[in-house]
Amino acid sequence: MNIxxxxDRVVIKKLEAQEKTKSGIVLPTQAxxxxxxAExxxxxxxxxxxxKEVKMEVEVGNKVIFAKYAGTExxxxxxxxxxxxxxxxxAIVE
Amino acid sequence: MNIxxxxDRVVIKKLEAQEKTKSGIVLPTQAxxxxxxAExxxxxxxxxxxxKEVKMEVEVGNKVIFAKYAGTExxxxxxxxxxxxxxxxxAIVE
Amino acid sequence: MNIxxxxDRVVIKKLEAQEKTKSGIVLPTQAxxxxxxAExxxxxxxxxxxxKEVKMEVEVGNKVIFAKYAGTExxxxxxxxxxxxxxxxxAIVE
Amino acid sequence: MNIxxxxDRVVIKKLEAQEKTKSGIVLPTQAxxxxxxAExxxxxxxxxxxxKEVKMEVEVGNKVIFAKYAGTExxxxxxxxxxxxxxxxxAIVE
Amino acid sequence: MNIxxxxDRVVIKKLEAQEKTKSGIVLPTQAxxxxxxAExxxxxxxxxxxxKEVKMEVEVGNKVIFAKYAGTExxxxxxxxxxxxxxxxxAIVE
Amino acid sequence: MNIxxxxDRVVIKKLEAQEKTKSGIVLPTQAxxxxxxAExxxxxxxxxxxxKEVKMEVEVGNKVIFAKYAGTExxxxxxxxxxxxxxxxxAIVE
Amino acid sequence: MNIxxxxDRVVIKKLEAQEKTKSGIVLPTQAxxxxxxAExxxxxxxxxxxxKEVKMEVEVGNKVIFAKYAGTExxxxxxxxxxxxxxxxxAIVE
Incomplete structure (x- = not known):
């Protein structure tokens, strides 16, 4: 990965619905x-x-929950x- | 729980109306x-x-009152x- | 009271109109x-x-004046x- | 006075128009x-x-000019x- | 002057158009x-x-340029x- | 110049289009x-x-690019x- | 370059679509x-x-991704x- x-920015890759099911999380689609x-x-x-001092709390490989319309694709x-x-x-999902 | x-974020689980009645709190529905x-x-x-420095005041297990439309489900x-x-x-309800 | x-939040209980009259304060209803x-x-x-550092200035039992639509009931x-x-x-009314 | x-709040009592005339100040009514x-x-x-640290600059008895729609009556x-x-x-009028 | x-407030007195001409400044009226x-x-x-710490830079007697609709008359x-x-x-005009 | x-304010004098051409900069008019x-x-x-502490970075004589509608004329x-x-x-153009 | x-401002030059293809990045046009x-x-x-203290993280020559409508052309x-x-x-693309 060379981006x-x-x-305090983070690059994430969205996880597919089937992966979400495996990890046990179902996210309501009507929200x-x-x-x-995402990972x-x-x-x-x-x-x-x-x-402002920002300390990074996430690491490469973390599975995270994020607000869908945040950021730039x-x-x-x-x-x-x-x-x-x-x-x-x-949040980080472990 | 693995989220x-x-x-300064907190994960809460809403309490049902009957639990609310047991703890003595009735929340007006027309507000x-x-x-x-929630817990x-x-x-x-x-x-x-x-x-900004934030000190966490709530703990796992606390019963809390929160604004209904705050946060992400x-x-x-x-x-x-x-x-x-x-x-x-x-507030925390004890 | 177990809330x-x-x-920097405060729980107050509104005082009835007759109590307000006894304490000498009449609040205009058209504002x-x-x-x-409230108490x-x-x-x-x-x-x-x-x-931000906040120092609490009110105490349990204080009679206070507050803006009617502030806060959550x-x-x-x-x-x-x-x-x-x-x-x-x-303000605190003494 | 027991309010x-x-x-950083201040309680003031508006001065009547005639008092304003005596102190030499006429305030335009069309503003x-x-x-x-007020006092x-x-x-x-x-x-x-x-x-934020606020130092009080006014004292009881000061005659002051304030923006009419500021504050709560x-x-x-x-x-x-x-x-x-x-x-x-x-400003304080001396 | 007893105001x-x-x-960080300042009391100023607007200068007339003729005074402005003498000091060499003409201000566009269509802005x-x-x-x-003002003085x-x-x-x-x-x-x-x-x-916030504010250091006063103007002095009584200074001729200044200010935004017309700023402040209270x-x-x-x-x-x-x-x-x-x-x-x-x-700015101060010298 | 006696303004x-x-x-953190700066007084600038707009440069004419021909001067802009000489210095090699053409600014799109449809923006x-x-x-x-300006100088x-x-x-x-x-x-x-x-x-807020502000350190001045421009000097008298600098040619600068500025947003057209900023400031007061x-x-x-x-x-x-x-x-x-x-x-x-x-930016400063050198 | 003499701008x-x-x-904390940066001057960038947009990269053409073909250059973007060479570096492997395709940016969705419907966003x-x-x-x-840009470079x-x-x-x-x-x-x-x-x-606010700002530390510059980009250097001349960096290829960067930026929000299209940011800044002034x-x-x-x-x-x-x-x-x-x-x-x-x-982000910087390496």
Missing amino acids: RPLG KEQPQM VVAVGPGGLVEG VKYDGIEYTILKQNDIL | RPLG KEQPQM VVAVGPGGLVEG VKYDGIEYTILKQNDIL | RPLG KEQPQM VVAVGPGGLVEG VKYDGIEYTILKQNDIL | RPLG KEQPQM VVAVGPGGLVEG VKYDGIEYTILKQNDIL | RPLG KEQPQM VVAVGPGGLVEG VKYDGIEYTILKQNDIL | RPLG KEQPQM VVAVGPGGLVEG VKYDGIEYTILKQNDIL | RPLG KEQPQM VVAVGPGGLVEG VKYDGIEYTILKQNDIL
């Missing part, structure tokens, strides 16, 4: 701001972001990624 | 932003959140949880 | 954001709230309470 | 946010207000007071 | 937020204003003054 | 918030501005100037 | 706020920007550049 996010599961593929360095080698701020990640 | 909330009772099932680490093994910021929790 | 407010009198029944610990054992931030309390 | 304002003169009757303790023993933040007071 | 502005020249007649103490002994925050003063 | 800007070139004619002292001895905050200056 | 951006690839051609000094010697804040750059 290096800046500041207005539908949360989704973290790259993590920014954190540190001072707009004058980019496609790389045919795979779609999302670049979002760590604060848009709600 | 680990980030920062615009209706508060609800805390997971608590984020707190610390620096967007540059996720379903896990058939049970619905809400992930919200601790600041959206109004 | 323990978080952070857009009508203030009301403080529980006080949060204060401290760091969203990264909850019912407990048939009595209605309001949970609001201390900053929505305008 | 004790919280934080959109019409300023008014300070109670002053909050100041200190940390929403995480309360009636006490038939007299109307306004509770407002010190920052809504523009 | 003592609070905090949406038309700047104007400073009173200066607040500065210091901590809403938790008050009339005193038949003369119209404007009370505004120092930050609404753009 | 002394306050705080919604069209940038323009810096006066620079405020910087320092504490609304509680004033006319002096028949020449039009713009007073704007240094933060509205995008 | 020197101020503060509402379409991200784009960094000049980097501001960072430091205190509106009172300027043309120089027939080439179009964009001046934007580093925070509008999402």
Whole structure:
């Protein structure tokens, strides 16, 4: 993976519905701001972001829940990624 | 429970109306932003959140009152949880 | 009283109109954001709230004036309470 | 006077038009946010207000100019007071 | 002059068009937020204003350019003054 | 030049289109918030501005690019100037 | 390149679609706020920007992904550049 996010940004790859079923999580499809599961593929360095100290809590490989419409989508080698701020990640699923 | 909330987020499970009656609290249903009772099932680490120091005040097992529309709902093994910021929790009921 | 407010929140119980008359305060009913009198029944610990240090100035038993539409109403054992931030309390009446 | 304002709030009593004339100040009635003169009757303790240090600059007895629609009006023993933040007071007239 | 502005406020007296011509400045009348020249007649103490340290840079007697619709107008002994925050003063004309 | 800007403000004089051509820069006229070139004619002292430390980076004589609608225009001895905050200056052209 | 951006601003030059294909990134054209690839051609000094310490993370020559509508476009010697804040750059592509 050669996308290096800046500041407190994180690159994630959405997990398919079947993977979600295996891990036991079913996310309601009718929610207005539908949360989704994804895998973290790259993590920014954190540190001072707009004058605020941010400590990165997620690591590459973490399965995370994030707000669906957060961040910006980019496609790389045919795979779609999302670049979002760590604060848009709600939780790590272990 | 294997959802680990980030920062100052908390995972709660709503309590049913009958449980609310047992604990003596009746919440008016006509309120615009209706508060609800829930049980805390997971608590984020707190610390620096967007540059502000946050100390977690709730613990797993606490019964809490929170604003109904706060946070994001996720379903896990058939049970619905809400992930919200601790600041959206109004009070602990003891 | 077993509702323990978080952070800089305060639980108050509204005083009836006749009590207001006894204490000499008449609050105009035509005001857009009508203030009301209440008695403080529980006080949060204060401290760091969203990264800001808050010192609690009210105590249980204080009669206070607050902005009517501030906070969230909850019912407990048939009595209605309001949970609001201390900053929505305008003054203590002695 | 037994209304004790919280934080950086101040209780003022509006001065009548004739008093304004005596002190030499005439305030234009057509202004959109019409300023008014008032006398300070109670002053909050100041200190940390929403995480910001506030030093009280007005004292009981000061004649002040304030923005007319600032604050909340309360009636006490038939007299109307306004509770407002010190920052809504523009100047002291000496 | 016995209006003592609070905090970072300044009392100014607008200069007439002819005075503006003498000092060589002509201000366009068609500008949406038309700047104007004025003379400073009173200066607040500065210091901590809403938790921010403000150092007063203007002095009584300074000719200043300010945004026309900034501040609040008050009339005193038949003369119209404007009370505004120092930050609404753009520049000193020397 | 005898306009002394306050705080982090800068006085600039717009450069004509022909000067822009000589320096090699052509600015698109159809842009919604069209940038323009100007020469810096006066620079405020910087320092504490609304509680934030600002260090002035531009100097008198600098050619700068700024957002066209930023700041306030004033006319002096028949020449039009713009007073704007240094933060509205995008870059220095050397 | 003789455009020197101020503060935390960065000057970038958009990369053509064919270059994007070579580097393996295809950006969806239907996205509402379409991200784009660009090359960094000049980097501001960072430091205190509106009172917040900003450390520059990008360098001249970096290929970056940025939000398409961020920043201001300027043309120089027939080439179009964009001046934007580093925070509008999402990631470096290596």
